[in-house]
Amino acid sequence: MNKLNVALRALPALLFLCSGLTHAAPSRCFTYDAATLARTRSQVAQKNSPLLPVYQALLSAADKALKQPALSVTQKTLLPASGDKHDYYSFGPYWWPNPDMASHLPYIRQDGKTNPDSKTDATDSTRLVRFGDDLRVLGLAYYFSGNKAYADKAAEMARVWFINSQTRMNPNMAYAQAIPGVVDGRGIGIIDSRVLIDVMDSIELIRPADTLSEADFQAVKRWYGTFSQWLLTSDNGFEEGNWHNNHGVFYDAQVVAFSLFSDHPDVAKQQMRVAMLRHLTAQIDRKGYLTAETERTRSWHYTQFALSAFQRLARYGELTGVDLWNSAIDDHRLEQALTVPAQFLDKPAEWPFAELKFDAQEALGNMIAAAHAYPKNALFREKAQQLSVAYPDNINLLTITAPLVR
Template sequence: MKVKFLLLTALLGSSSLYAQKSACLTYDCAQMEVIKAHLVEGDTTLAPAWQALQKKADEALTHQPYSVTQKKLLPASGDKHDYYSFGPYWWPNPETKDALPYVRKDGQINPSSKTDDTDSKRMVQFSDDVRVLALAAFYRADKRYAQKAEVMLNTWFVNQQTRMNPNLNYAQAIPGRVNGRGIGIIDTRVLIDVADSIALLHYAGFLSDEQVQGYKHWYSAYTSWLLTSPNGQEEANWYNNHGAWYDTQVTAFSLFSGNKKQADQQIEVFKHRHLISQINSNGELSAELERTRSFHYSNFALAAYARMGRYGEQTGNDVWNFQLDSRTTKSAFAFISSQVGKPASEWQYPELKYTPEEAIGPMLAAARAYKDATFVQSVDILRKVDAKNINLLTPGSALVR
């Protein structure tokens, strides 16, 4: 009974004791306070997830701060402060002597796109470390984790010698084809998690208003670039998860930097331009089901939808219950829920690497939003598959890598 009580409390309810506190950004901090109280009381339900997170946070304490200036290669600008990455699914051309131009192999990641030569791997590591440090600082009330996170944040965003320029002009370049693409903007989805970490550390009293304002300034500048640059406009027009994640970034970064009006406007764009156009009457995300990793990308898109649902809660613009004709937000989550607990053989679409636990973030989000027994059951099934999953400690935010 205690296991079920903890899950239902954390997923579906908020403690009235904290109802007047800040809602943070994507995280539901009121529900996190409930989880924290249970952890303090010694409840073992979430012990595997907490122990896994604490181990990663302890490892992060030993890591050096990350900076875009550490890369070995330079973008076309020649400025080491500009973020630079290669397209992950592009490979050397086997039919040419110089291997150019690169050719695409969908779903197959070129290992060279994930080295320290460029910034893609580094930014993910930065986001991962800041995330676990902030969560450990909050759940353990330990300033060591917060202080380490602050050093990393200052290095990435503020220090003039190491900071990243607020643009993605040179993201996901393709050797022999283009110096950078709008599609590369999906790389900075991980900076939503960083903004969540900043908000959480501020909420918990580890960061001052002045410190947070410096980070908000960077995010505001980057949001302006997203909205006005050719690359930003290109990414905004994508019909699949790329368009949804573009909307999610603009909305999250606008809220974080204090522009609620802009966030609400982007939610409206998302609802009518991307959300409903991507969901069919069966709840399927057609553009994702065409991919070679259809289950992964369906959940990846739902992670964006879940975050937009959370931001709609904060602006009073309901995403969770939005519908048009026979297409609804809920049906997309229900479609994945119907697969939970079934073998890979019952997933009728292409999938190179079927990983059932990828659905845990979206299912947690759906359970929290809809308070539906079907989603709660899906969470319980997936929790038994992956009891260490970090999503169990971050209500409000769905993480699918």
């Protein structure tokens, strides 16, 4: 049986609680589906498992994370407008010094071309990405291997980022993606904090190791609850939620995920309804194209990126009773949006929009999650299997219900 079929064999039901697992069983699962994750783990443990390449890649990444120092927003060398190092600070990646001004201000935008100065340790954006990456692999490595060292490190990093009074991040993104010479921070910067979804999931995965005390776990939950409320009540959050592109849907994914994690299921369910009405119809046209993404210079990439957010939302819909997988509003459907890129995987030259660098691997997580969600759709099964063979060490082969596109 091939690796995709191993992972996607029919299940009697999608489970919320992770009861019945053998070791390192978390009591709650959110972005990951408990039964699928457990089944994948059992396959990884088998001799000559086809999932060994990705499992080995996961452990290699986690071993590297073990050697890294704990990260904190207070490690940056530039300050946000608040003057508080505890406030997250970044500036827009596509904004460059103005060549027509001696001061180089205000910065000007070049879509799709990343200013390398936006990705240094002077600000927090790369630090937050490393933190999210490390927590993701540490949590998954503990879950799949049972090696407590991974949970120890994850707990240490969580305490530094969320709890320790000297190093913790303030629960807001008010100074994210500033534009030098233009604005101190923007709602659009909230896209940066999407990585905290994977952090949240890893916190749940390591809980059985008892490396994070109950008091610390509750402190992390309170941080997420406060951050979720900031997303819902701040001007920046209001601005971000109303974008009809990947920013808007990732905003909804964050609010729903963080509300579930911090024990506010009613807020999560309401935001799922908002997402259905605000983004399903506004972002996906009747042919399945994500029109705000197809106008970008990297249209394929941003289509995959937005679809990964939609699929995470659809997973949360399973937990809140809002069926995004199968809903159709005026013939706008998520399944059709996933069908579009599947049809072009074998013929990238025919992709009808601009793309600076077509990368088929970016569709892997979306195709695997789609094959899981729509088991009767042969196209998704075919493309997911094709990509899984081509990229045997891609982490999406382990996580399945949490498509990851960077």
